Amino acid sequence: MNITDVTVRFGSFTAVDDVSLKVAKGEVTGLVGESGSGKSSLARAAAGLTPYRGTISGVARGQVQMVFQDPYSSLNPRMSIGAAITEGIRVPRAQRPTELARLLELVALPASYTDKYPRELSGGQRQRVAIARALAARPQVLIADEITSALDVSVQGAVLNLMRDLRTELGLTMLFISHNLAVVRYVCDTVAVMRHGHLVESGPVDEVITAPRHPYTRALLDAVPRLGRA
Incomplete structure (x- = not known):
C-alpha cells in the first residue's frame, strides 16, 4: 500500500x-x-x-480492514461472536461454518465461543474476536x-x-x-x-x-x- x-x-x-x-x-x-x-x-x-x-x-x-483500540465498542453487543465474525466472511454460505471455525482457531479461541456475546468475554478475548472479524474479509x-x-x-x-x-x-x-x-x-x-x-x-x-x-x-x-x- x-x-x-x-x-x-x-x-x-x-x-x-x-x-x-x-x-x-x-x-x-x-x-x-x-x-x-x-x-x-x-x-x-x-x-x-x-x-x-x-x-x-x-x-x-x-x-483494507481495521482493528480498533477498544474491542468492546467495535463489537455489536446484541450479536453473538459467531454472528459478528460471520458477517465479514466472503465465501459461499455453505462454507461459512468451516471458515468461522478456521478464524476462531487462528485467534486461539475455542469453537464454543460462537454462541457467546461480547459481555461474556474478557477484553483480550474481545480483541481476538475483532481481529478474527477483520481477517474474515481476507484483507x-x-x-x-x-x-x-x-x-x-x-x-x-x-x-x-x-x-x-x-x-x-x-x-x-x-x-x-x-x-x-x-x-x-x-x-x-x-x-x-x-x-x-x-x-x-x-x-x-x-x-x-x-x-x-x-x-x-x-x-x-x-x-x-x-x-x-x-
Missing part, C-alpha cells in the same frame, strides 16, 4: 499534513507518535473511513490501531504474540499503530514516526531505534526505559 501526499483536515484543523508512507507487502510497518500526532487519522484515511486529499494506491478497494492490508492500549497489561503480551504468529502464518501486510516504541520494535519491520501531522522519521525499526535522527524520536525513546540502550 502506497500512501502519497495524503492530507486529512477536520474543518480548519489539519490532522495529517502531506504524508507519504509505503507499507510493503508481507511486512509490518509501525506508525508511532504521541496522542494527537495524526497517526490514527492517517490510518482511518488508509482504511477509507475518513476523507482525505492525496493518493492511496497498491490495494484494491475494500481490501490485503490489516491496520491495527493501538490494539493493546485498552487492555490489561497482563494480556497485552498475549495479543502482541498473536499478531506476530498471524503475520508468520498468513504472511500478513500490516500497518501497526502505537505510541510505544517498545511494542513497535517487537512487532514491526519498519517504523515511521509522526508528530503534529507530519512524518518526521522512518526506516528499519532497529535502525531508527538504535540511531534516531530526529529529536522527537529520541524523546519517544527516552520515555521507554532502556529501549535501544544495549
Whole structure:
C-alpha cells in the first residue's frame, strides 16, 4: 500500500499534513507518535473511513480492514461472536461454518465461543474476536490501531504474540499503530514516526531505534526505559 501526499483536515484543523508512507507487502510497518500526532487519522484515511486529499494506491478497494483500540465498542453487543465474525466472511454460505471455525482457531479461541456475546468475554478475548472479524474479509492490508492500549497489561503480551504468529502464518501486510516504541520494535519491520501531522522519521525499526535522527524520536525513546540502550 502506497500512501502519497495524503492530507486529512477536520474543518480548519489539519490532522495529517502531506504524508507519504509505503507499507510493503508481507511486512509490518509501525506508525508511532504521541496522542494527537495524526497517526490514527492517517490510518482511518488508509482504511477509507475518513476523507482525505492525496493518493492511496497498491490495494484494491475494500481490501483494507481495521482493528480498533477498544474491542468492546467495535463489537455489536446484541450479536453473538459467531454472528459478528460471520458477517465479514466472503465465501459461499455453505462454507461459512468451516471458515468461522478456521478464524476462531487462528485467534486461539475455542469453537464454543460462537454462541457467546461480547459481555461474556474478557477484553483480550474481545480483541481476538475483532481481529478474527477483520481477517474474515481476507484483507490485503490489516491496520491495527493501538490494539493493546485498552487492555490489561497482563494480556497485552498475549495479543502482541498473536499478531506476530498471524503475520508468520498468513504472511500478513500490516500497518501497526502505537505510541510505544517498545511494542513497535517487537512487532514491526519498519517504523515511521509522526508528530503534529507530519512524518518526521522512518526506516528499519532497529535502525531508527538504535540511531534516531530526529529529536522527537529520541524523546519517544527516552520515555521507554532502556529501549535501544544495549
